[in-house]
Amino acid sequence: MSESMTDGNGDGVDLDRVWVNVAAEVWSRSPGRLERSAARLLRSPGLARALFATRSLLLPWLISSVVVLGVGVVAEVSAGQPLVWLIAPVLAAVGMAYAYGPGVDPAWELSCSMAISDRLVLLTRAVAVFTVNAVFGLAASVLTLGTRASADAAPVTFGWLVPMAAVCALTLAVAVAARSASVGVGAGVAAWIILVLTRSAVSQQFTAAVTDANLYLPYLAVAACCAAVVIIATRTQKGLQ
Amino acid sequence: MNIELTDITRKFGRNKAVDGVSLTVGPGVFGLLGPNGAGKTSLLRMLATVLPPSSGTLRLLDRDPASPSACAQIRRRLGYLPQNLGYYQSFTVVEFVEYFALLKEMPPNRVPKAVAAAVERVDLGPKAKARLRTLSGGMLRRVGIAQAIVNDPELLLFDEPTAGLDPEQRVAFRTLMRDLGQTATLVVSTHLVEDVGAACSEVALMAEGRVVFRGTPEELTAQGEGHGVGDSPLERGYSAVLTASRKQVAA
Numbered sequence: 321m322s323e324s325m326t327d328g329n330g331d332g333v334d335l336d337r338v339w340v341n342v343a344a345e346v347w348s349r350s351p352g353r354l355e356r357s358a359a360r361l362l363r364s365p366g367l368a369r370a371l372f373a374t375r376s377l378l379l380p381w382l383i384s385s386v387v388v389l390g391v392g393v394v395a396e397v398s399a400g401q402p403l404v405w406l407i408a409p410v411l412a413a414v415g416m417a418y419a420y421g422p423g424v425d426p427a428w429e430l431s432c433s434m435a436i437s438d439r440l441v442l443l444t445r446a447v448a449v450f451t452v453n454a455v456f457g458l459a460a461s462v463l464t465l466g467t468r469a470s471a472d473a474a475p476v477t478f479g480w481l482v483p484m485a486a487v488c489a490l491t492l493a494v495a496v497a498a499r500s501a502s503v504g505v506g507a508g509v510a511a512w513i514i515l516v517l518t519r520s521a522v523s524q525q526f527t528a529a530v531t532d533a534n535l536y537l538p539y540l541a542v543a544a545c546c547a548a549v550v551i552i553a554t555r556t557q558k559g560l561q
Numbered sequence: 562m563n564i565e566l567t568d569i570t571r572k573f574g575r576n577k578a579v580d581g582v583s584l585t586v587g588p589g590v591f592g593l594l595g596p597n598g599a600g601k602t603s604l605l606r607m608l609a610t611v612l613p614p615s616s617g618t619l620r621l622l623d624r625d626p627a628s629p630s631a632c633a634q635i636r637r638r639l640g641y642l643p644q645n646l647g648y649y650q651s652f653t654v655v656e657f658v659e660y661f662a663l664l665k666e667m668p669p670n671r672v673p674k675a676v677a678a679a680v681e682r683v684d685l686g687p688k689a690k691a692r693l694r695t696l697s698g699g700m701l702r703r704v705g706i707a708q709a710i711v712n713d714p715e716l717l718l719f720d721e722p723t724a725g726l727d728p729e730q731r732v733a734f735r736t737l738m739r740d741l742g743q744t745a746t747l748v749v750s751t752h753l754v755e756d757v758g759a760a761c762s763e764v765a766l767m768a769e770g771r772v773v774f775r776g777t778p779e780e781l782t783a784q785g786e787g788h789g790v791g792d793s794p795l796e797r798g799y800s801a802v803l804t805a806s807r808k809q810v811a812a
Contacts, residue, residue: 336681339681340674340677340678340681341674341677343677343680343681343686343689344673344674344676344677344678345673347655347673347676347677347680347689347690348655348672348673348676348677349655349656349659359669364666365663365669366663366664366665366666369659369660369663369664370660370664373649373652373660376649376651376652377649377651378651425647426647426648426649427646427647427648427649428647429606429611429643429645429646429647430641430643430646430647430661430708431664432610432611433609433610433611433636433639433641434636434661434664434665435633435634435636435637435664435665435666436664436665436666437633441664500629
């Protein structure tokens with residue numbers, strides 16, 4: 321029931337509405353700078369929130385990270401096996417789809433009834449998993465530079481996490497632009513196949529797309545471009561305000 | 562009409578969970594009754610656009626959910642409370658409701674007030690900042706209701722909404738249902754006959770995937786005259802219709 325009282329002028333005051341306004345002020349959490357930037361880049365505050373909530377869903381996050389790192393290590397160990405490199409990205413995607421899908425996500429059923437497609441949300445989560453683990457990998461490689469640990473971490477970071485983060489970022493960008501996760505996945509898979517085939521044709525080595533040190537920089541450049549777009553988008557918005 | 566179903570069927574392997582259901586539902590509270598395994602949840606999941614029908618025509622809010630753009634438009638105006646709603650334990654009540662408000666693509670500037678209003682409407686104001694892992698089952702159910710109503714939907718689907726609520730909360734919830742039904746189409750799937758009697762203006766009874774009765778709660782009650790099974794007149798009506806349907810199938 322709505323409570324109301326009369327002020328000095330005889331006008332009714334809806335106390336419930338006043339309280340809701342107060343509660344909205346008190347309870348609301350303003351998103352951080354990165355989340356605001358991601359919302360502008362992805363053109364969706366919902367996707368941005370999903371991206372930033374990804375790590376707080378602890379169990380799916382741990383499963384995804386273990387799968388991604390495990391697949392990366394297996395792929396590196398089997399560097400001479402072309403089939404492993406073909407299957408590895410698929411295995412990682414399946415692992416993440418499981419971790420953030422009906423198998424583990426407690427609110428999956430509800431997520432499937434949302435206006436933002438569950439596949440788009442899954443794509444943003446794939447980007448989050450690869451990007452955060454790539455950043456950790458880069459930091460670990462730098463911090464342990466010159467030691468045995470660095471020699472172990474660097475191939476997985478540069479040969480697996482960074483390329484996959486770049487491919488996932490491209491996939492998400494296309495998906496957001498086309499407003500279709502299927503189009504994004506198609507573009508990402510096509511880009512990856514073209515890259516693998518052209519590099520293997522040039523260097524006569526099937527795994528060149530992930531073992532060629534000359535590609536590390538372009539992969540990082542793609543990631544840097546994404547970051548630059550975020551910054552520019554943020555500045556543009558600020559300039560408009 | 563906000564819901565138009567024509568000969569809807571849903572199969573899981575060889576099993577027909579929903580078998581040729583045709584329904585039209587306008588604004589108001591519509592009760593979906595039936596025993597376990599009658600097909601209520603499958604029907605509700607199709608209405609929530611989570612599950613596509615195997616055959617038949619489905620139109621929601623005058624749109625065909627088979628088209629991706631129409632489906633997104635429907636989902637923006639939809640509120641859904643699944644039977645087994647899981648919760649992100651580390652989220653607070655407000656964070657959970659806000660998260661789904663954003664996934665429903667509500668304009669961000671409207672979200673804080675809408676979240677506050679929804680949380681207050683289910684009487685969870687004092688627990689707004691509490692983590693979901695600290696809440697009781699009944700409170701969690703109310704969090705689920707809050708996320709369903711946060712976008713002020715035109716089509717609301719509640720699957721067993723009163724499960725886990727204590728008697729006082731159930732009474733309050735029935736009032737909320739009647740209130741919501743004044744502006745929206747609210748479909749409530751339940752096996753608690755008293756919820757239907759108290760809140761629904763119309764009811765359908767499902768058995769073996771089919772709708773075996775459709776009418777007002779009073780009409781369902783009238784079906785039970787002279788029938789001995791059931792503690793209340795409405796329960797006797799429910800029981801009489803189910804018995805007749807089973808006899809028909811057996812024959």
